[in-house]
Amino acid sequence: MATPPTTVTAAPRQLSDGNSQGTILGQTLNSLGLPDKISFFGATPVTQPAGAAEASVTQGKSAGVIAIYNTTQSPTAVTLNTSVESTFTVQTGTGFTMQPATGDVFYVNKPTSQAGLGVGNVRVSAANTVRVNFNNVTGSTVTPTGSEVYGLVGIRGLPSQTVTLSPAAVPATTIAEQLFTVSGLTIPVGSLVQVSKPTSQTGLDVVGCRVAAANQLGITFLNATASPITPTAAESYTVQWLLGVDAVNNDVFYGFNVGTVGAITAGVVVSGGSTALTGLLASDMITGIFKPTPQAGATNVATPIYAIPTANTLTLYFLGTGTGATPTPSEVYGIRTARLAPAAPLVIYTQSLAPVSVAATTSAEQTFTVTGLVAGTAVWVNKPSPTSGLAVAGVRVSAVNTLAINYVNVTASAIVPPTEVYTIGNFQLPLPGAGNVAYQTALPSEFGSETLSNTLRAAMVSLGLIAGA
Secondary structure (H helix, E strand, O other): OOOOOOOOOOOOOOOOOOOOOOOOOOOOEOOOOOEOOEOOOOOOOEOOOOOHHHOOOOOOOOOEEEEEEEEEEOOOOEOOOEEEEEEEEOOOOEOOOOOOOOOOEEEEEOOOOOOOEEEEEEEEEEOOEEEEEEEEOOOOOEOOOOOEEEEEEEEEOOOEEEEEEOOOOEOOOEEEEEEEEOOOOOOOOOOEEEEEOOOOOOOEEEEEEEEEEOOEEEEEEEEOOOOOEOOOOOEEEEEEEEOOEOOOOOEEEEEEEOOOOOOEOOOOEEEEOOOEOOOOOOOOEEEEEEOOOOOOOOOOEEEEEEEEEEOOEEEEEEEEEOOOEOOOOOEEEEEEEEOOOOOOOEEEEEEEEOOOOEOOOEEEEEEEEOOOOOOOOEEEEEOOOOEOOEEEEEEEEEEOOEEEEEEEEOOOOOEOOOOEEEEEEEEOOOOOOOOOEEEEEEOHHHHHHHHHHHHHHHHHHHHOOOOOO
């Protein structure tokens, strides 16, 4: 049946016929059995815009947090043509106030690139334990560089959803996307999406995700082995989507591993312990210091009384009472700062990238200029479409305004990734230095309000009720 023509008229048209019951537009079904499309002011007619993002903002939720960890790790070797999971004990020291927990969603950046080595699925398996998949599609063993300081971002309390999936078998030496219909998974266009598989399977990895359409989730699987692998059936995958997160207050918190502090003698105010705290500003105002444990008797103590911030450095000062004391080494002190203009926890960029050829059976890093990326911060990337045999297996900010993407090619031929518009999320609080954590508050209600406002605006633009920008 032919599609009926769009009716356009330059003459005034009365929308109301003056009846006491009112006039409804867009309700009548056309000859194809679909609701009439309508528009105003010359826009292309559309059916009624709708989606999960237009739900009302929920009240009464607790605040969320975006935590930026630096952790020193030495993952085990990855043998040829496989993937293996490495266990990261994230927060070192004692007395930390926020450690990774099950239910958190994590993003991991390896600080350097190694040819043939890729980074894939990330999950939290237990308190303070993050598991990271490394894949190797080459013909030789690759050992991740030892004692590297990884950047991890943990998110708690912001929108996520668990979905039960039973993927099909992934053929040998293949990178391919599988599509899943997920009821209610209407994620706003432009969102940064992350998927976490809840268990590890040797040789199998998750190396990409996207929302292909309303209610349709795409997950890219890598099988580096010579045999098919079927992902475990009926597993609960975690899906998170973020449209960017604004700073909601002037507080920036740190978990500060003080290292070894020398003995504090009686009645003397001295400094001690580790001083490196990357990202701290000289203009920050220290509004609180929390030492996680008391020590000795009340007459023999060393109490932190104030701290002096300079760029990337925090100097603690202690007061010795009685005979003084030696503060416990490697405690993680809570440091609260007031910052005049804190960076947004997450900024989203969309940019067209034109990668070059990726050689067969290897991974290789390529760099792109993305204006706005902050040096020394964490980043995440969504490739907008699947490319058979090829995927993104690791990202990082390699310099100011510079995005580095590690492409993996599992096939026996070179592949040129298509030029397309990527979604790039930059967590703009600097990585705080090995053993430390920095975190900012994020309010789900603020996030929901902005999502709702943007969605309603997009709906009005599509109808022609307001001008697009």
